[in-house]
Amino acid sequence: METLAPFKEVIDEVKEKGGEAVKFCYQCGKCDTVCPWNRVRKFSMRKLVREATFGLSEIEKEEIWRCTTCGKCPQKCPRDVKQIDDMVALRRMATGYGVYPGSVKSYRTISTALASQGNPFNEDRKTRAAWAEGLNVKTFKEGMEILYFPCCYCSYDPRLKKVAQTTVNLLNKAKVDFGILGEKENCCGESIRKTGNEELFKKLAKENIKTFIDNGVKKILVSSPHCYHTFKNEYPMFNVNFEVIHVSQYVHELIKQGRLKISGEFKEEKVAYHDPCYLGRHNGIYDEPRETLKSIAGLELVELPEAREESLCCGMGGGRVWAETEKHERFSNIRIEQAIDAGAKVLATACPYCITALEDSRLVLNHADDITVKDITEILQEVT
Numbered sequence: 001m002e003t004l005a006p007f008k009e010v011i012d013e014v015k016e017k018g019g020e021a022v023k024f025c026y027q028c029g030k031c032d033t034v035c036p037w038n039r040v041r042k043f044s045m046r047k048l049v050r051e052a053t054f055g056l057s058e059i060e061k062e063e064i065w066r067c068t069t070c071g072k073c074p075q076k077c078p079r080d081v082k083q084i085d086d087m088v089a090l091r092r093m094a095t096g097y098g099v100y101p102g103s104v105k106s107y108r109t110i111s112t113a114l115a116s117q118g119n120p121f122n123e124d125r126k127t128r129a130a131w132a133e134g135l136n137v138k139t140f141k142e143g144m145e146i147l148y149f150p151c152c153y154c155s156y157d158p159r160l161k162k163v164a165q166t167t168v169n170l171l172n173k174a175k176v177d178f179g180i181l182g183e184k185e186n187c188c189g190e191s192i193r194k195t196g197n198e199e200l201f202k203k204l205a206k207e208n209i210k211t212f213i214d215n216g217v218k219k220i221l222v223s224s225p226h227c228y229h230t231f232k233n234e235y236p237m238f239n240v241n242f243e244v245i246h247v248s249q250y251v252h253e254l255i256k257q258g259r260l261k262i263s264g265e266f267k268e269e270k271v272a273y274h275d276p277c278y279l280g281r282h283n284g285i286y287d288e289p290r291e292t293l294k295s296i297a298g299l300e301l302v303e304l305p306e307a308r309e310e311s312l313c314c315g316m317g318g319g320r321v322w323a324e325t326e327k328h329e330r331f332s333n334i335r336i337e338q339a340i341d342a343g344a345k346v347l348a349t350a351c352p353y354c355i356t357a358l359e360d361s362r363l364v365l366n367h368a369d370d371i372t373v374k375d376i377t378e379i380l381q382e383v384t
């Protein structure tokens with residue numbers, strides 16, 4: 001077995017980079033039992049933790065990059081081994097050496113794009129607000145009710161621009177006083193941090209924080225659970241605390257307050273809801289999306305076999321949104337089959353990464369005519 005370097009130095013480096021908890025592992029293997037990778041191929045978090053404990057990690061191999069940080073095994077681990085932190089610690093080591101094997105080679109160019117243009121697509125920063133043209137969206141100014149921060153995918157990806165557009169349509173219908181910051185925004189940095197690029201995360205976060213403070217931002221509305229997670233749980237490391245709300249929570253509030261009125265009936269009867277890992281398991285938001293869907297006339301909400309805390313990861317977290325995953329190894333394939341088996345005609349969710357994965361699986365599996373994938377805002381758009 002090829003190893004990074006003999007033992008003690010590596011053990012110390014794992015510890016220094018945040019993976020100290022590996023030493024608590026007693027090799028029970030529960031992590032492997034719940035990990036979605038073992039539904040599509042052989043993968044052992046237990047083994048990776050063991051190797052890290054003895055300084056035998058192989059950073060040049062694919063394995064340390066697989067974990068999607070879905071949060072399932074940390075939830076079940078009897079020894080609080082913090083598997084996500086351990087993998088990020090190993091990735092920080094690999095990033096430090098500039099080692100990116102096969103399926104994650106793209107992380108190098110993604111990092112360059114994020115550093116120069118503030119988005120992973122290397123799209124011109126100046127066009128970041130092009131999705132909003134013709135939609136009567138103002139530039140955020142101090143004193144406005146809320147900043148809408150749509151994320152890189154909703155700003156640039158053709159499928160996900162529609163989510164940003166339906167979101168602002170709903171905000172306009174509810175007469176919310178909101179604005180965007182367009183080219184002043186950077187990627188939130190959540191995913192690149194999980195690939196181990198801590199320096200780049202800090203750069204992106206600090207620039208965003210400066211922009212928010214300079215523009216008097218107090219409350220931020222986000223479409224992506226990844227932005228939600230990092231603004232709420234990671235940016236406080238820079239001594240800031242912005243109020244953050246995910247769009248699935250916000251539209252629920254607007255409906256309860258009577259600001260957003262449901263007037264129509266939903267045409268497709270059965271809708272299944274897929275819990276995104278970073279909304280559900282990582283942040284405990286399970287009820288608002290369901291309550292919103294249930295409040296729509298004509299819509300029957302069906303639960304998937306793995307729901308809420310047990311939700312099946314789409315496969316895109318932890319930076320995997322930019323990694324190459326073999327077609328037959330995509331977790332989202334299993335999710336699409338589950339939704340079809342549950343009789344759903346629509347698979348609803350609330351995350352740009354999940355939508356990307358599920359849309360892809362729908363096509364890969366030839367289910368384009370059997371089921372559609374929609375953001376909650378897209379469903380609301382049809383009935384408000």
Ligand code: SF4
Binds near residue numbers: 025
């Ligand atoms: S569940 Fe925790 S204690 Fe058990 S093998 Fe995995 S990391 Fe180790």
Ligand code: SF4
Binds near residue numbers: 031034066083
């Ligand atoms: S966090 Fe999720 S993807 Fe990562 S090893 Fe644990 S169960 Fe597997």
